[in-house]
Amino acid sequence: MRKPALIVIDVQNGIDEASHWGGNRNNPEAEENIGLLLKAWKKNDLPVIIVQHCSVSPASPFRPGYTGNELKDFVKPYAVGKIFQKSATSAFIGTDLHKTLQDIGIDELVITGFVTNNSVEATARMAGDLGYKNIVVSDATAAFDKIAIDGTHYSSQQVHTLSLSHLKDEYASIRTTDEVLASLIIPI
Structure with missing residues (x-):
């Protein structure tokens, strides 16, 4: 039986300080979709990794001691x-995440959180x-506008889409929240 772990990355108050990240965040419904996934994982008694x-x-x-660091x-x-x-971009660097997942027999991850082109992509x-085996949930992740090294402005949606395109097929399948929920063994 499948036992995918839901990974929730950097869903912290500081993500709301949009100007720090580049402004104009896409996927304003990301938190709602992450919430739906969390409820489904709990109902199905599947592992959740925060x-x-x-x-x-x-x-x-996201600095410790600041309200933005709080979940x-x-x-x-x-x-x-x-x-x-x-304190690095990947959730595997400086943590025992890999060992923990191995210890509980997890080989499939469903990845959500912030920021698509940073910690989500690196993880x-x-x-x-x-x-x-990875699934990145396209509408349960989000990005911000980015200014390229040549000064070109890229919208958050462009950054998000390009980041997911980098991951597609080689590192992860890209699915929506609805698609992930529909694929659970026990319907919610």
Whole structure:
């Protein structure tokens, strides 16, 4: 029987400080979709992994001791076990996430959270390299506008789409929340 783990990356209050990240966030419904997935995982007694970014940058909204570092309220009830705290982009760097997943027999990950072209992409790439079968949930992740090195402005939707395109097929399957929920063994 499939036992995919839901990975919830950096769903913290500081993500709402949009100007820090580049502004104009896409997927305003990402938190709602993450909430739906969390409820389905709990109902189906599937493993949930909460990842919290603890930045070493004193200007980061994710720095420890700042309110932005706190998990969003809707995630807190699901953070009943260990929270994987990281200071790098990938949830596997500086944590025992890989060992924990191996210990509980997980080989499939459903990845959600922030920011698509940063921690979500880095985690999915490394998970793929470690041999996990990955699904990145396109509408349960989000990105922000980005200014390229040549000064070109890319919208958050363009950044998001390109990041998911980098992952598609080589590192992960890309699915919507509805598609992931429909694929669970026990319907919600």
